[in-house]
Every structure is written in C-alpha cells, then in structure tokens.
Amino acid sequence: MEPPRGVLSSVWNFIRFLPYFIGLLLLGTIKGIIFCPMVCLIMTLGNSAALLGLWPVHCVWTYYSVFRSKQLGPVLKLALFICIPIPLVLWPVLGIVGSMVGGAAYGFLSPIFATFDAIGTGKSDELIHCLYDGTWSTVKGCFTIIRDFSDVCFHSYFSYMDELQGESPNRKYEIRLLHLPGAVIAGVLGFLIDMPTISLIALYKSPYMLFKGWNRLLHDLIGREGPFLETICVPFAGLAIILWPLAVVGAVLGSMVSSIFLGAYAGIIVYQESSFWMGLQYIVASVSIYDEYSNDVLDMKEGSCFPRPRYRKNDGDAPTPSREGSFSKHGSFSKKPPVRAPSFKNVFLELNPLEFLDGLFEECQCHGEKLVSEGLITPQDIEDAKSSKSSRVISIGLPAYCFLRSLLHSIKANSAGILLGEGDTEVISTNKPVDTLFIWILNPLLIIKEQIKAMNLTVAEEDYFCKLVLLSDDNTDRLKHSFMGTLPEPEIKRAELSALARRLRGIVRSASRFPTFKRRYDALVRILSEELAKKKGGTDSANGCKPLPRSKSALIVRIFSQKSFKKEKSNDGSGVESQQIMRDVEIE
Numbered sequence: 001m002e003p004p005r006g007v008l009s010s011v012w013n014f015i016r017f018l019p020y021f022i023g024l025l026l027l028g029t030i031k032g033i034i035f036c037p038m039v040c041l042i043m044t045l046g047n048s049a050a051l052l053g054l055w056p057v058h059c060v061w062t063y064y065s066v067f068r069s070k071q072l073g074p075v076l077k078l079a080l081f082i083c084i085p086i087p088l089v090l091w092p093v094l095g096i097v098g099s100m101v102g103g104a105a106y107g108f109l110s111p112i113f114a115t116f117d118a119i120g121t122g123k124s125d126e127l128i129h130c131l132y133d134g135t136w137s138t139v140k141g142c143f144t145i146i147r148d149f150s151d152v153c154f155h156s157y158f159s160y161m162d163e164l165q166g167e168s169p170n171r172k173y174e175i176r177l178l179h180l181p182g183a184v185i186a187g188v189l190g191f192l193i194d195m196p197t198i199s200l201i202a203l204y205k206s207p208y209m210l211f212k213g214w215n216r217l218l219h220d221l222i223g224r225e226g227p228f229l230e231t232i233c234v235p236f237a238g239l240a241i242i243l244w245p246l247a248v249v250g251a252v253l254g255s256m257v258s259s260i261f262l263g264a265y266a267g268i269i270v271y272q273e274s275s276f277w278m279g280l281q282y283i284v285a286s287v288s289i290y291d292e293y294s295n296d297v298l299d300m301k302e303g304s305c306f307p308r309p310r311y312r313k314n315d316g317d318a319p320t321p322s323r324e325g326s327f328s329k330h331g332s333f334s335k336k337p338p339v340r341a342p343s344f345k346n347v348f349l350e351l352n353p354l355e356f357l358d359g360l361f362e363e364c365q366c367h368g369e370k371l372v373s374e375g376l377i378t379p380q381d382i383e384d385a386k387s388s389k390s391s392r393v394i395s396i397g398l399p400a401y402c403f404l405r406s407l408l409h410s411i412k413a414n415s416a417g418i419l420l421g422e423g424d425t426e427v428i429s430t431n432k433p434v435d436t437l438f439i440w441i442l443n444p445l446l447i448i449k450e451q452i453k454a455m456n457l458t459v460a461e462e463d464y465f466c467k468l469v470l471l472s473d474d475n476t477d478r479l480k481h482s483f484m485g486t487l488p489e490p491e492i493k494r495a496e497l498s499a500l501a502r503r504l505r506g507i508v509r510s511a512s513r514f515p516t517f518k519r520r521y522d523a524l525v526r527i528l529s530e531e532l533a534k535k536k537g538g539t540d541s542a543n544g545c546k547p548l549p550r551s552k553s554a555l556i557v558r559i560f561s562q563k564s565f566k567k568e569k570s571n572d573g574s575g576v577e578s579q580q581i582m583r584d585v586e587i588e
Helices: 007-068 074-083 085-117 126-132 136-165 177-223 231-273 276-297 344-350 353-374 379-386 392-412 436-455 459-471 476-482 491-511 517-537 552-565 574-587
Strands: 418-420 425-427
Touching (some): 007 085, 074 085, 085 136, 177 231, 177 276, 353 392, 379 517, 392 418, 392 459, 392 491, 392 517, 418 436, 459 476, 459 491
Antiparallel strands (some): 418 425
C-alpha cells in the first residue's frame, strides 16, 4: 500500500495515527520498564560469570601464545609482553560495564520494538500480540546473547590463539626500530595539524547539517515516508526531530575525536611506506578525505577544495567514490527517485551480518544429510563434533563444501556473481551488502570463483575438488578411499586445487569465530546425529531437509534478499513462495 500523496490526506492520516502511536508507545514503555531490570541483571551476571571465570586462563594463555608464536619477531614479542597487561586489565571492566549498558538497552528497547512490530504484520489477535510480544522473547534473547558471548570468550578466543601459535610461512611480523622515530614524529604532527583543521571544517558544516536534517525529517513526517513509513520506526523518527540538535553536536564532537586517530595514522603510513615524506603527504590528504566524505554524507557538492597528494607508493590512491547522501532523496549514483522508501525493518536486517549464517547452515544441513547418507560423513565425525575434539570435517569442511557447491553452480549458470540457495538470489559486486563481514567473505569467494572458472574442471575433477575441500584436514588415506576416479592431471593442477581448498577452508575458519556460529553449529550437529540414527534404523526422510531452528528475522531477510537481489522474472507464481514464508513466520 502506497503512502498517501495529497497534503490534506497525509495530515489527516498522521492525526488519525497519533492515538495508536501513543498507545503502543506507552504499552511498549511499560513492558520495557518491567523487563529492563531483570534482563539487565541476567545479562550482567551471565556475561560476568563467563568473563571472570575465563579471565585467568586468558591472561596465561595470551602470554603463552605470544611466546610460542613463530609469526612474531623477538622485538615485537618484547613490546607485546610490556603492553599486553593494559588490555587484559581493561577487558573485564569494559566487558562488565558493556554488559550492564547493553542489557539495560536490550531489556528496555526490545519490548518496545516487539510491541510496534505486533501490528501491521497480518497477525490475528493483534491485541494479544501487543501485550505478549517482547516479554518472554526478550528473556530468551537475553540467554541467547549470554550463550553467544560465552562461545566468543571460549571457542573464538582459543581459535585466534591457535592461529597465532601456528606456522605461517607468508607472515612474519617484526618492529623495524629504524623507522619508529619518524613514525612517532609524523603521528604527533598529524594530530597537531589535523585535529584543529578538521574541527573547524565540522563546525563550519554543522549549521547546514542541522537545517537540512530538520527539513528532511519534517518532510518525511508529513508524507509518512522514509523513517516514518514503518510503524515500528515512528517513535524513534519523531524523537529524532526533537533531538536532532544533539545529534549534530554529537557529530561535531565525533569528528573532533576521530581527527585524533585520523591524524595519528600518519605514523602508520610512515612505518608502512618507510618514508617520512609519505607521512607528511598523508597529513595533507587526510583533511581532503574528511572534507570529501562529509560532503557525501551531507549531499553537498562532490569533491574537496583541499589538495589530496598521493601517500602510497604502489597504488594511486584514487578518490573515494561518492556515497549515497544521508539527507538526499536519491543518492549520487541514482538520479531516479524511489517509488517507495525502503522498509527500515528490511534495511536493518540486511545490514546484520549474523543473519548470513542462517542461510549458510541451512545449506550445510541439506548437504550434510546427503553426505551422511552417502557415508562421506561418518559416525566418528559426528561423535567428534559432539565432543571437545570438534570434528573439522563438519565444522570447517562442510561449510566450505557448501560454498564450493554454490560457486560451481554459479559457474555452470554463467552468473556474474554468486547464486545463493536454489539460484533465485544472485549476489554480484554491485549489489552485495556493504557490511565488513560480507566483504571479507564474498570478495575472496568472487576471486576464487573466477579462478575455478579459468581451470575448466571436468566432472571427475569437480568431484575430487569437493571431497578435497570436505576432507583435506583429515588423513589422506580417507580422501583416497572416498575418491574412486582418476586424480586430476597434471600434478600442478592438483596443487592449484589444494591451494583453493585451503583458501575456502580458511574463509570458513575465519567465519567460525563470529558470534552465533557455535550455537548454529551445535544445532547442525544435533540434526546430523538424528539423520544418522534414522539411517541406522533403516528409515529415510521423505520430506527433504528438516528446517534448522532459526529466527523470524532470518525469514524476513530471505524475503528481502529475493526482492532486492534476484533478477527480474515473469509473474509465474513467484509470490507464492514469499506468501508461504510469511505464513511460516506467523507459525513461528
């Protein structure tokens, strides 16, 4: 349904909406006040117990890992031994304070969001949902956060330390003492020059930011567009109008603080480029970088009046492409105004990198059940996954196997990017999410895809490659027994496939350290264990993959990804699947 376009109808619609908005806001606030202390207490106690319980182990193991590391030189190790106590002392303090603040914010805001989200989603008994939503779900979400935080403190931490201790022939870090004095001087000069200069630029542009922000927010308020389009966003968007001057002050103060680090980065440039002159050029260029970035954010004239000299020897330091203006109706690249402002709910979920793991583990479940039935994943793998050994075949090999299958499917379909799921979603370089996690994962995958495409693999070579990715960390005898065909020739091709397999597994190994991965991994192991029990009992699942437990937001992400990323198709019943997914949302 499109928002009303007439001025009178827009004003009347807004006035008619006010009682509902005030009622929902009061109800959500009451629930937030009730659950905020309890959730804050639970999250603080849970996270503090995990943090303080593992803190002595973290202290000892961090020093031990640095001492045993073969990637660090002796001078760097000595410097780390001196500096490590500072983060080790700050870690429990910041962790406990952050748990208190985060628990209070989550306990208060989650019921409010859930109350507004209870209407407008096609639910029956909206009154009951308004009263109930955000109560027990907030408490369960609190325990989920504690679980994920504990997994990060234990599994992710030891994974990083194991990597630090391991050998890495391509990485050797050491402090070059000869360049330290120049780096320190350049860092101090950058701070002294950039901080006042950037602060003056921020103060100069602050009135423009104030009035343009008010103009955009008031325009969206009257027309129920932009942040006012979704019911769940109205209270916060309305509050933004009142508190917008504080946001401007915060932006100016943030610019002043960030200028310290932006200027001090000149010391890193001097150290990396081994040139004091490059550091001085960066000090001048950093002012231009900030000025151009702020112009893009405020939708001002592109470019900067300040010079921007090159401060890198190898690359040209091309000007940063303009970004979509925060206050403009359309960005610098697109000159066509959108028909309807995007949903806040969908945009928020698109930028949440953790939801990406839901789709990955769905693929792992489907492929895992097939591999269990074929015998490639053995009962011993599942038993190791349940124990502290953590089978690499399931934790690393299976997700990497799913990535490889998606790449091979994309190559056969002649896709310019990567086809996800059954091929109805295509991610390419121009529409991929801009979150850092996606950049770390998708950019290397796009490169690996082109390398695989250039190799022109046969069916037998693809089979060997898939099993190599799945079992390469296991013993070589198992890989030979599982592959019955002839090995790829020549030997250099096998070496290239082995290198690509290591890269795919390395991507998964990095992703396995993110929050929620361990929880989803445990759910996957339970489902594969059930599949193995069915296989032993002689029963076979006729309904395909049993869905992994996943959040409601993950289902909405799937709908949004289909709307945003898939190619234009004819109306041949494509809306049926989205309707079915929405029914699944209601059931959950």
